[in-house]
Amino acid sequence: MEGVYFVVNNIQREVEQPLDNVVNTIMLLEGGATIPFIARYRKEKTGGMDETVIRKVSDRLEYYRELEARKAAIIKSIETQKKMTPELNKKILDCTDKIVLEDIYLPYKIKHKTRATAAKEKGLEPLADIIMSEPMGGKTKEELVAPFINAEKNVADYKEAVAGAKDIIAERVSDSAVIRGWVRGYTSDTGMLKSAPRSDFKDIKTKFGSYYDMSELIKNAPSHRLLAIRRGTKEEILSWKLVVDEIHVTDTIKAMVIKKQPLLFVMEIEDAIVDSYHRLMEISIAVEVFSQAIEKAEVEAISVFSKNLRSLLLAPPAGSKITIGVDPGFRTGCKLAVMDEKGDFKEFNTIYPTPPENDITGSEAVLMDLILEYEPQLIAIGNGTASRETYSFIKQMLKKHDKNIKCVVVSEAGASVYSASEAAVEEYPDLDVTARGAISIAHRLQDPLAELVKIDPKAIGVGQYQHDVNQKELKRSLDLTVESCVNHVGVDLNTASVALLSYVSGIGRATAENVVKYRSDNGKFKNRAELKKVPRLSEKVFEQCAGFLKIRDSDNPLDNSTIHPETYPIVEKMAGDAGIPVKDLVGNTKLIDTIPLDKYVTVQTGLMTLKDIAGELKKPGRDPRSEFKNVEFAEDITEIEDLKVGMVLNGTVTNVTNFGVFVDIGVHQDGLIHISKLADSFVKNPYEIVAAGDMLSVEVLEVDADLKRISLKRISGGKAPDARPGGGNTRPAARPRNNFEGFKIGSYLDTDL
Structure with a gap:
């Protein structure tokens, strides 16, 4: 029981939220509620925590579950060895750090054969005790060591006996949690990370050239350098x-170990301490410190990936416009797919305006036929091979024929992955891979979110060292990001794909397939309540998903809003009190502003939720994404060789990192705006300035065609903005503290949700 309060109180301190709100959030999570659902529809329980805080509660809960399970295993192991003491038990139970916990356990860990265990087998442990203590009786060193010289045990003489005892002392020093903790802390604080090329690369130019002679404090090393x-x-x-002041380290350990002066064997103890550090601690702790720094760097890199992915997923949709998708190419030609305003496929063709065919006349004829037949408002061009050449061809053709159609270059990252996937085959079984690629490019312009959810987020390619980080954590973070974005925007229940529906709160892949099958068999959903007829869609799933699923032409006008069905009675009462039907209340801003929300507060629904309801009633079904805009590339700049220092160009942000921003300026190679060139004043975090998908004006500072590196400066950056700002009293009956495995907070805290 105390272990549960220990966990809850630690999480509460870390997230800096009232204890009751933290407990409620934990219980909602353990009850199967999703983070988007809790953030939007359970504000009274959480005190209005946003998704970021709720996710931190969830992450820390998982951390402490693992920590408590490990404590249980360690306690069991030490008790089996009959070495447990009340003090040791308390030290283990009070520990909040996994690394420190392992330090505590180290002396009791079953070890493989070491120099110290070999010395113990020779009976030299009592000699180690004598060396570390104040000798009694005025005996000499030789007299104290003599009883341990034993040829049968391979202890031939004084030197071998003392050497074995020193090995035992060295391991004891290394096993000390206090000493290891200090050495680790000192190495983390003062360790200089130095990198250099291996001998066979000293004179070879590589992409790691800037790290051939690098030296900086590891605690200050940015994540991209570490990775x-x-x-x-x-x-x-x-x-x-990692380089530290070794003399200071060993002198400090000596002061920690040698408490009594003078000691007969002080020189031997000091030798053992120096050996302990260099043989048993120096390398292992350096690796630990580097690994900890890498772990933090991975967390940061995953965060970078998630932020960039979020920006792309929430990119403004071009909307319901007839669009021609173009998947450009040289030898294989440019694939064209016409999509109507609903996103349905109409026609496919291939043209060859680029080398080696250079069939400008034939390509123009085919494309113009499609334009005259379907009257598209947009042409989406993939940004891969032959993109700029195709863009120039189409722009010149449109100008020639006086056609006012917007040409937009869109990222085709992951399009090839999608076009060859099972999902794409199911969606377009009668089309080949090339057609499906062009369709995906068109869909990305019409609705980026609906299309990108069909692709493995890792294939979208907006990450920093994405293949080097913990893949399990990366997938988890990206899945949560997609889930957050999908639920932030909401989903049209009658048009959404299985891929899109599967990210809706509470649904998942299997239920999404059931929803689509029901829709296919029975026609469009008439209202949200009909969802309950979908096979295996439980009441719990309905509770979690209903508010995020919209129905445009429902017989209930609230079904096209984010108002949850559980609060429909409140809206109906508001309308009834105003003497009008619900449909006349929706969108009636003047009337809504006069409603006394306090009057409708209930035990379950407080003012925070009522304010959300009023806000949604004013603008039901609105898309939270910003308005679509397009960047125009310079038509005469198509290759890196066309760039000149001082040029001013338009571009689109493709990737944001901690050290700067990558920008597509239309030359097949993204340029980099270093963080120092983003604004006229200091920028701590590039995310405060820009996001993936933003359009910028940039100046070319430097071009290295050999290494394909382009340095840019943001034009009219101005000053950097200020940084964004980023409890139950009743104790039930006691329960054994050491039983941690599989515990749930809700099993111990009697709170009614």
């Missing part, structure tokens, strides 16, 4: 080491 050094090390181009 680059690790990648260079894996590719056997770089090596790294």
Whole structure:
């Protein structure tokens, strides 16, 4: 029981929220509620926590579950060895850090054969005790060591006996949680990370050239440098080491170990301490510190990926417009797919305006036929091979024929992955891979979110060292990001694909397939209540998903809003009190502003939810994404060789990192705006300035065609903005504290949700 309160109180301190709100959030999570549902529809329970805070509660809960399970295993192991003491038990139970916990356990861990265990087998442990204590009786060193010299045990003489005892002392020093903790802390604070090329790469130019002679405090090393050094090390181009003041380290350990002066064997103890550090701690702790830094760097890199992915998913949709998708190419030609305003496929063709065919006349004839027949408002061009050449061809053709059609270059990252996937085959079984690729490009312009959810987020390619980080954590973070975006925007229940529906709160893949099958068999959903007829869609799932699923032409006007069905009676009462039907209340801003919300507060529905309801009634079904805009590339700049220092160009942000921003300026190679060139004043975080998908004006600062590197500066950046700002009293009956495995907070805290 105390373990549960220990977990809850630690989470409460870390998230800095009232205890009751933290407990309620934990119980909602354990009850199967999703983060988007809790954030939007349970504000009274959480005190209005946003998704970021709720996710932190969820993450820390998982961390402490793992920590408590590990404590239970360690306690069991030590008790089996009959070495447990009340003090040790308390130290384990009070521990909040996994690394420190392992330090505590280290002396009791069953070890493989070491120099110390070999010395113990020779009966030298009592000698180690004597050396570490105040000798009694005025005996000499030789007299104290003599009883331990034993040829049968391979202890031939004084030197071998003392050497074995020193090995035991060295391991004891290394096993000390206090000493290891200090050395780790000192290494983390003062360790200089140095990287250099391996001997066979010293005179070879590589992409890791900037790390050939790098030195900085590891605690200050930015995530991209750490991940680059690790990648260079894996590719056997770089090596790294952590350098600390070794004399200070060993002197400090000596002061911690040698408490009594003078000691007969003080020189031997000091030798053992120096050996302990260099043989048993120096490398292992350096690796630990580097690994901890890498772990933080991975968290940061995953965060970068998630932020960029969120920006792309929430990019403004071009909307319900007839669109021609163009998947450009050279030898294989440019694939064209016409999509109507609903996103339905109409026609496919291929043209060859680019080398080696250069069939400008024939390509123009085919494309113009499609334009005259379908009257598209948009042409979406993939940004891959032959993109700029295709863009120039189409722009010149439209100008020639005086056609006012917007040409937009869109990212085709992951399009090939999607076009060859099972989902694409199911969606377009009669079309080949090339047609499906062009369709995906058109859909990305019409509604980026609806299309990108069909693709593995990792294939979208907006991450920093995405292949080097923890893949399980990356997938988890990206899935949560997609889920958050889908539920933030909401989903049209009658048009959404299985891929899109599967990210709706509470639904998942299997239920999404059931929803689509029901829709196919029975026609469009007439209202949200009809969802309950879908096979295996439980009341719990309905509770979690209903508010995020919209029906445009429902017989209930509230079904096209984010108002949850559980609060429909409140809206109906508001309308009834005003003497009008609900449909006349929807969109009636003047009337809604006069409603006394306090009057409708209930035990379950407070003012925060009522304000959300009023806001949604004013603008039901609105898309929270911003308005669509398009960037125009310079038509005469198509290759990196066309760039000149000082040029001012338009571009689109493709990727944001901690060290700067990558921008597509239409030359097949993204340019980099270093963080120092983003604004006229200091920028701490690029995300405060820009996001993926933003349109910028940039100046070319430097071009290296050989390395394909383009340095840019943001034009009219101005000053950097200020940084964005980022409890139950009743104790039930006691329960054994050491039983942690599989515990749930709700099992112990009697709170009615």
